[in-house]
Amino acid sequence: MKTGVQRSPVESFDSISASHRVLVVGGGVSGCAAAIRLRHLGFDVTLMERARFPREKICGCCLGAAGVTALDALGLGDGVRRLGVPTHTFVGYLQTARPLKDSPSNTDGICRPPVRLPIVPGVAISRSVLDTYLLEQAKRAGVDVLQPHEAQVLRSDSTSVTVRHRPRVEQANQVSADRENNGAANSGNGSWTTTTEYSSVILATGLTGPFQGRIDPELQGDVPAENSSGDACQTSPTRWDLPWIEPPHGPLGIAAHVPGDHPLAAAWPIPVGEIQMVCGDDGYVGMVRMPNGAIDIAAALRSRGKGKTSSMGQRSPVDRVVRLLLSHPDLNSHSERNRLPDQSWQSWLQQDAVWMSAPPLRRQRQAGQGRVVAIGDCARYVEPLTGEGMTWGIESGIAVADLLHRMGETGPLSPKVDDANGEDFARLWQRHLPAIQTKRRVLCGLVTAALRYRNFRRVTRIGLSYAGWMAKPLTWGVAAGPRFESTSDAPDG
Structure with a gap:
């Protein structure tokens, strides 16, 4: 094209x-x-x-x-499309209850039914x-x-x-x-x-x-x-x-891959073409399945500044990512929807995963x-x-x-x-x-800033559950960019 x-x-x-x-x-x-x-x-x-x-x-x-x-x-657009897989749906899991307690039997923090939005197709592709x-x-x-x-x-x-x-x-x-x-x-x-x-x-x-x-x-x-x-x-x-x-300043970036040949990748509850995101008080973590079946997990975690809870400051970044993912209804070990072996993904992320991190992002x-x-x-x-x-x-x-x-x-x-x-x-x-x-x-800045607040997440989830069309200005807005003239007369590589 x-x-x-x-x-x-x-x-x-x-x-x-x-x-x-x-x-x-x-x-x-x-x-x-x-x-x-x-x-x-x-x-x-x-x-x-x-x-x-x-x-x-x-x-x-x-x-x-x-x-x-x-x-x-x-x-080069067609070449990148061939190397990646198309993304067509955004699925947002918004934490609307208070943060999970330390009690292993607590399920109050599990996200309610997610917000599902069609997006203009992009591409999921590994940076390597x-x-x-x-x-x-x-x-x-x-x-x-x-x-x-x-x-x-x-x-x-x-x-x-x-x-x-x-x-x-x-x-x-x-x-x-x-x-x-x-x-x-x-x-x-x-x-x-x-x-x-x-x-x-x-x-x-x-x-x-x-x-x-x-x-x-x-x-x-x-x-x-x-x-x-x-x-x-x-x-x-x-x-x-x-x-x-x-x-x-601002959030800390952290990311890891679940390799495509790992049993967790096959069982991980994310279909090809979906971008899933869990948003909570501690930031947000996104997941997408890549062409080789691997799962990319990338998070932006809130900085440990003034006004943050002491428990947030005591946890490692990996533990904070795991805590966010525990509110995903398909990953929580106490949810009937969970298809993964009990606790296996948590221990793998905390002990075996290779994490990449970045300094404050903004x-x-x-x-x-x-x-x-x-x-x-x-x-x-x-x-x-x-x-x-x-x-x-x-x-x-x-x-x-x-x-x-x-x-x-x-x-x-x-x-x-x-x-x-x-x-x-x-x-x-x-x-x-x-x-x-x-x-x-x-x-993007306004949305991610607003999603830090539980009341906004609650209103957003309820509103978009009944009127998904309200998200069209956002989904179409992020898909629109400057128009560049083509300068290539060579065939797409």
């Missing part, structure tokens, strides 16, 4: 110099989307990813309809599969992929970027040594290469990926105190950064500086209600590539300014970024 108007990459980009080189740091969905789009538009693109693929990462593994549509503009597929498509498009490879920005202004990069050896002691030495090279990894060859850098390092480095004292002679445009440059060994607008940083910009979760967090996290990354990756394209349409793209308002790349991106996903971001 292709959307928009197709056009030849060469014909659409004659005005851009082929020597304009862009560095993308990070090979997840946002980084790959940006790199592929830039190649379709004629840019010379290098992508550096510090991890080896395939690799899992914390994620709900649901790509919403808007995200799949955005991939259609890259010619999706990220590997997109990176392979980036290579096919002509992106120069370096992996495992790390990159750091040392300086950025309106005319140039100074970065350093090196091959990465994935050993825990070397990673620790890097952190202790503030990113300085050690004998285990390759030597740093410092360069100004990239006229723009796009940071797609997610929630926690590093991207900044210190200017080494020996490099100061190569970094002028002032450039030709009069911009001051860093000459002291201080770390370059994009400052926080909203520092990390955050927003300055989206750029000079010739460096941030996209996806690296720029700001979007509540991943039904796949909005991955959708946000893909859309922002395409949008930032299109912005670079538009900056150069009236002539060869200058590394300085070529905009009617005299703004550089970062300032233009900071103005453009909030408009990409405003409606969906607000919708």
Whole structure:
């Protein structure tokens, strides 16, 4: 399926110099989307990813309809549909009773009949599969992929970027040594290469990926105190950064997979195509069945701030996830609907499951500086209600590539300014970024904030049980996204 108007990459980009080189740091969905789009538009693109693929990462593994549509503009939507399974129904289990007591015989906390809502079809797909597929498509498009490879920005202004990069050896002691030495090279990894060859850098390092480095004292002679445009440059060994607008806070992210070949996966009460979510006082946990039969479990747990119960603060994140799942009527051991062996899933999650976690999720940083910009979760967090996290990354990756394209349409793209308002790349991106996903971001944020309160969950469950049509503005709203012209004339891979 292709959307928009197709056009030849060469014909659409004659005005851009082929020597304009862009560095993308990070090979997840946002980084790959940006790199592929830039190649379709004629840019010379290098992508550096510090991890080896395939690799899992914390994620709900649901790509919403808007995200799949955005991939259609890259010619990759059908490929992702083939690799995943369609999602068509949202099933919400809303805790309306008080939290479960410690008594093993208590069943008051079991959720009442769930809210079932049809949604615009998306895709359930593992991040290890999706990220590997997109990176392979980036290579096919002509992106120069370096992996495992790390990159750091040392300086950025309106005319140039100074970065350093090196091959990465994935050993825990070397990673620790890097952190202790503030990113300085050690004998285990390759030597740093410092360069100004990239006229723009796009940071797609997610929630926690590093991207900044210190200017080494020996490099100061190569970094002028002032450039030709009069911009001051860093000459002291201080770390370059994009400052926080909203520092990390809020819920904790945690996720695990029940492997497809595990007996629990076969017995787990979730049909293919359903996104199930349990919402309670402690946050929410979502579940979806993936193509290989595995079950993805991902939760956003409330922070342990003021006003939280002491019992919440005493439990581990895994115990809090289990406690939420105990209110699921098909998982509670005292429910007649439970089809799993008594307590087996609880002990497996607490003792055997491999959990991935993330620091506090809500955050927003300055989206750029000079010739460096941030996209996806690296720029700001979007509540991943039904796949909005991955959708946000893909859309922002395409949008930032299109912005670079538009900056150069009236002539060869200058590394300085070529905009009617005299703004550089970062300032233009900071103005453009909030408009990409405003409606969906607000919708998802309002819903997840309201679901923290028991009375709202009670009213929602009763209302939607009798009038499911009231949810259509939400289900259709999160499925609608910006319309991107197709830039791929290659067959879907």
